Each structure stands twice: as C-alpha cells, then as structure tokens.
Amino acid sequence: xxxxxxxxxxxPLSPFLTIYRWPITMATSIxxxxxxxxxxxxxxxxxxxxxxATSGSPAFNxxxxxxxxxxxxxxxxxxxxxxxxxxxxxIRHLAWDxxxxxxxxxxxxxxxxxxxxxxxxxxxxxxxxxTGHGGYYQ
Amino acid sequence: xxxxxxxxxxxxxxxxxxxVGHFWRQRITAVALIPxxxxxxxxxxxxxxxxxxxxxxxxxxPVNAVLMGTFVGVSLYHMTLGIQEVILDYVPHPGFxxxxxxxxxxxxFAVAAACLFSLLTVVTTGT
Numbered sequence: 001x002x003x004x005x006x007x008x009x010x011x012p013l014s015p016f017l018t019i020y021r022w023p024i025t026m027a028t029s030i031x032x033x034x035x036x037x038x039x040x041x042x043x044x045x046x047x048x049x050x051x052x053a054t055s056g057s058p059a060f061n062x063x064x065x066x067x068x069x070x071x072x073x074x075x076x077x078x079x080x081x082x083x084x085x086x087x088x089x090x091i092r093h094l095a096w097d098x099x100x101x102x103x104x105x106x107x108x109x110x111x112x113x114x115x116x117x118x119x120x121x122x123x124x125x126x127x128x129x130x131t132g133h134g135g136y137y138q
Numbered sequence: 139x140x141x142x143x144x145x146x147x148x149x150x151x152x153x154x155x156x157x158v159g160h161f162w163r164q165r166i167t168a169v170a171l172i173p174x175x176x177x178x179x180x181x182x183x184x185x186x187x188x189x190x191x192x193x194x195x196x197x198x199x200p201v202n203a204v205l206m207g208t209f210v211g212v213s214l215y216h217m218t219l220g221i222q223e224v225i226l227d228y229v230p231h232p233g234f235x236x237x238x239x240x241x242x243x244x245x246x247f248a249v250a251a252a253c254l255f256s257l258l259t260v261v262t263t264g265t
Contacts, residue, residue: 036220040245043214047249050206050256053193060190087175090168097165125183134186137196 024111025104032089035082042079080125085118160219167216174209181206197260210253214246 020026045067052063066072092110095101101110128134181202185193196202221242229235 033220033224036217037224039213040217040221043210043217043249046210047252047256050197050210050253050260053190053197054256054259057190060193061188064188083175083179087172091172094165094168125179128183129186134183135192137181137184138187138189138192 024108028089028092028111028114032086032093035086035089038078038082039086042082045076045079077122077126081118081122084121084125085114088118088121089114160222164216164219164223167212167219170212171209171216174205174212177205178209194260197257200261203257203261207254207257210257211250214250218242218246 017030048063052059067076092101092114095110101107181196185196197206222239225235225238225242229238
C-alpha cells in the first residue's frame with residue numbers, strides 16, 4: 001500500500017507485526033492473543049469432557065484414550081499452558097488497567113515473569129498428574 | 139464551496155460502535171474468571187484418572203455443577219468479546235468479517251448449550 005497512500009477510499013494501514021523487532025512487551029501481548037484464540041478451541045475439550053461424562057463409560061473411555069495419547073497430551077499441554085499464560089498475563093493486564101506496572105523496566109520484568117510462571121504452572125500441573133498426586137477427588 | 143467537515147467521512151469507520159461497554163464487559167468477565175479458573179484447575183487435577191464415576195459424583199454436587207456452568211458460561215462470554223476484538227482488528231473485508239462474527243457467536247452458544255445440557259443431564263439423572 002506504500003505506493004498509493006492517498007487513494008480515495010483507501011484507509012491508511014498501521015505498520016504490522018513484521019515491521020518491528022520484538023520487545024518483550026510486544027511478545028507478551030501477541031502471545032496473549034494467540035493463547036486467547038487457542039483457548040477458544042480449548043473450550044471444545046471441556047465441552048467434549050462434559051458430553052462424554054453424560055454419555056456413559058464407553059464415550060468417557062474414548063475421551064480418556066484420545067487425551068492420554070501422545071498427541072492428546074501435546075494438545076492438552078498446549079491447552080493447560082495457554083490457560084495458565086492467559087490467566088497470569090490477564091492479571092498483568094488488569095494491573096495495567098488500574099495504572100500499575102507501566103514503567104518499561106517493570107513491564108519487561110513482569111513479562112518475563114509471566115512467561116516463566118505460566119510454564120512452571122503448566123509443567124507443575126502435568127507433574128502432579130504424572131506423579132500420581134492428581135485424582136484426589138477419585 | 140462545501141461546508142462539509144472531514145468529520146463525517148471518519149464517522150462510522152471504526153470497527154466498533156460500543157467500545158466502552160465492550161471494554162468493561164471484558165474486564166469484569168476477566169476478574170470473574172480468576173477465581174473460577176483456579177477452581178477449575180484444582181478440580182480438573184483432582185479428577186485426573188480413568189474412571190467416570192468420580193467425575194459424575196463431582197458434577198452431581200450442586201456447588202460443583204453451578205461453578206462448572208458458571209466457568210463455562212463466563213469463559214465463553216469472555217471468548218466472544220476477545221475473538222470479536224481479533225476479528226475486527228485483522229479482517230478488513232465486511233462480508234467475511236460479518237461471517238466470522240456470526241461464527242463467533244454461534245460457536246459460543248453451541249458450546250455453552252452442549253456444556254449446560256450435559257451438566258443438567260448429569261445432575262438430574264444420577265449414576
């Protein structure tokens with residue numbers, strides 16, 4: 001669009017992702033969107049789980065089988081990490097909405113904290129399940 | 139000579155016409171989702187396992203059923219607000235934009251209906 005910026009009816013375009021180098025705050029913002037979209041897909045996992053639970057043992061066993069498969073575990077880890085990231089970074093956004101943490105060094109630091117903490121939470125959740133500490137409502 | 143100001147040309151060009159309401163609904167659902175997500179994570183980890191029986195027993199508890207329904211409902215509402223924002227930001231074509239907005243809401247209502255119907259069935263039928 002650079003050749004014809006003043007064409008009548010054409011609206012100006014902002015520079016997009018590919019133009020910038022990636023500061024931490026930009027990366028956290030983009031990943032927040034990506035995890036949000038991923039979680040939209042993730043709602044179908046929760047829906048399937050609930051539907052399977054209503055439909056009886058064969059349907060529920062099939063759900064368990066798919067989720068326990070290597071591919072299922074990969075998708076589930078993506079879902080769990082997305083949930084952790086979107087939740088933790090969402091809290092960061094709410095703090096910004098209240099006016100806290102806008103200073104660049106602070107925003108960068110909390111950005112790194114969000115990445116690390118969300119990964120720790122996701123790995124911890126899987127560690128709890130894999131070491132047999134999950135299932136305490138069984 | 140035209141008395142026209144450039145203002146009317148800019149009017150209505152923005153993607154949203156009710157931005158403030160959208161902003162607040164997004165924030166309020168976000169705040170509500172903090173405790174709900176913590177509850178969901180703790181519950182889901184507690185239900186890890188092969189058997190359907192504890193899952194049904196868990197969901198038949200009215201407190202759990204209501205919390206699960208609320209988590210699903212608020213999540214999907216928050217989702218429609220967020221996905222709408224993404225669509226309006228990245229999809230310039232009006233027709234395609236409209237279609238995606240439709241898909242956004244149909245998806246949310248379909249998933250919500252499926253989840254709530256399942257929950258109701260579990261609660262009312264028993265094991």
